[in-house]
Amino acid sequence: MDAHVVGEKRGRMAARIGSVGLLMPALMVLVAWLVLTPGGLLGKADAIGYAVCHRIDLRSFHLGTRALPLCARCTGMYLGALVGLAGLAGLGRLRHGKFPRPALLGSFGIFAAAWAIDGLNSYLTLIPGAPHAYEPNNTLRLITGTLMGLALGVLVFTGFNQNVWRGWKDEPVLRSFREVGVLLLLGAVVVGLVLSENPLVLYPLALLSAAGVLVLLGMVYAVVVLLVLRRENRAESWGGVALPLMAGVALAILQIGLLDLARYTLTGTWAGFAL
Secondary structure: OOHHHHHHHHHHHHHHHHHHHHHHHHHHHHHHHHHHHHOOHHHHHHHHHHOOOOHHHHOOOEEEOOOOEEEEEEEEHHHHHHHHHHHHOOOOOOOOOOOOOOOHHHHHHHHHHHHHHHHHHHOOOOOOEEEEEEEEOOOHHHHHHHHHHHHHHHHHHHHHHHHHEEEOOEOOOOOOOOOOOOOOOHHHHHHHHHHHHHHHHHHHHHHHHHHHHHHHHHHHHHHHHHHHHHOOOOOOOOOHHHHHHHHHEEEEEEEHHHHHHHHHHOOOOOOOOOO
């Protein structure tokens, strides 16, 4: 048998063993996390939010009297990221791996700047006597969070394609401001749905926002797994991506579980900060 073929087979076997080695401890953490975190779908979503968000009640939208799993800004950010990923997929860019041209990237830089400025202004209001430019509110937090989420979705989508696919296309994931406008329109729809505060709408959005955390982290960790195992740019179909994605999501859950444990150990409660 050709030595190159043998080497390829050994490499694939090593990759499978390495991925399984990452999956097993993470699976144990997942089981522990499912058992120890609050019950129900919203309870699990709360536990995900607990790991990545301050969950300040006054800075969150509510499902009845219950705060959403993520604050207004993080709700927008992770829903915006999902919208960005879905929008790029809908535009047929599933294997495109080139970043948009500088002018288009600049628009996402503006989105990130709006998020940072509003976040800093909002943070300053927590400090007694600190000057701030304007009175923050949850609508602004949601909008700037969604803009940042769109930017994150584009960045993660592009980096994922560059490192996963054997034959990724050296073409930009976004070609024009019109396509940026499509993403903005989708983001505006999400913002409008959240602002409706309709419980029938907020419930699935609450779950989707928590899922967005897993999706983003899972994609990033999938790339890390491929780089560590030196198996980047090998996948030719989604079947070849399944194992790295599973390992990525498992590592995301591992991170969330460890952060949950640390925060619960410090606070002794699953609630957010009472501010």
